[in-house]
Amino acid sequence: MSRRVRAALIWGGLGLVLFLPLFAALDSPLLAYRRPVYIAAGVAGVLGLMVLAVQPLLARGVLPGMSLLQSRRVHRWAGGALVLAVVAHVVGLWITSPPDVIDVLLLRSPTPFSIWGVAAMWALFASALLAAFRRRLGLRLWRQIHRGLALVVTGGTVIHALQIEGTMAPLSKAALCFFAVAALLWAVTARNSAQRPR
Template identity: 60%
Template sequence: MSRIHSTLIWIVLAVVLAVPIFAAAASPLLAWRDPIYITAGFAGIFAMALMLVQPLLAGGYLPGLPALRGRSVHRWTGAVLVAAVVVHVGGLWITSPPDVIDALLFRSPTPFSAWGVIAMGALFLAALLAALRRRLRLRPRTWRFAHTSLVLVAAVGSVVHALLIEGTMETVSKVALCLLVLAAAVKVAADLRVWSLRQRRDP
């Protein structure tokens, strides 16, 4: 791959990630929100952006990052993703504890809340599984199946959660980001042959 081609890929990725954030920053709805709520909201948008980056790193699709190095960055980015979700939920808890409790107990009247909780739970389980991988001594195929399955649940849940919310995110950029998150997750799962009956050798 040429240097120009590699540079273009990084530029396109940067634009795809930046546009939804800047579009949300220009939303007139921010004028009616307090700083903690705004921080929580943008933490959620940042988390969605990282959910696009994560499968690209895991699959070795980003130029300039060899597969092994990309997976190393993938682990650190995963930690940042979990932290962003914690900030997102924590900020919402500070602004309105009853709403967060209702969401966590699946009794919220807003459908997007349940999808958000499902996505959060799957994401935390995927991260926990990654942290305990060596202790659990899982076979590579078992690990890949479990981790990727949880990540796909988190991706689908996050996308539905985001699409159902009518908030600060601009509609077109939000839909585009959501579709890319799903496409990247499915692409990596297919390329890694997660559900293949044949054993895949790790590099």
């Protein structure tokens, strides 16, 4: 198999896993008569999960057509986009129903999925904040903290998404969640002698 064909298959498969849940969510009958801000909040959540799923691959620099340096640069930008997606998700839900969001943030919500979403959100914010100080922390300590927070972010987000019976189709959502977890576990445990410091 040629390198170009292999690259096309990888990107095609990745695109399928990432975008099928988004298309399914946008086509959901549950969006009928919903306010635009509610729809935007839901889409932001789906986009955040999509970005989260590809982040480990970017961190490891394994996607075809990108050098390790380019891949990690995209990883950092994608991390910023992930934070914005989460903020948009929460703000959109706040506009739709402020009391519900307050209960979630204060851990008073009766819905189990909300706890996992809040845990993932704060872990993400902590990771983004610590990224600004990664040089002061030292490379080894930064990687350990970053990986630990990534496990909380991904685990919390996946449980949050799977417990919600919303616009995302069950099968495509489950496939994306499985991919996100598998990619992270591989990135955390795999050994790569060619890996260079960020």
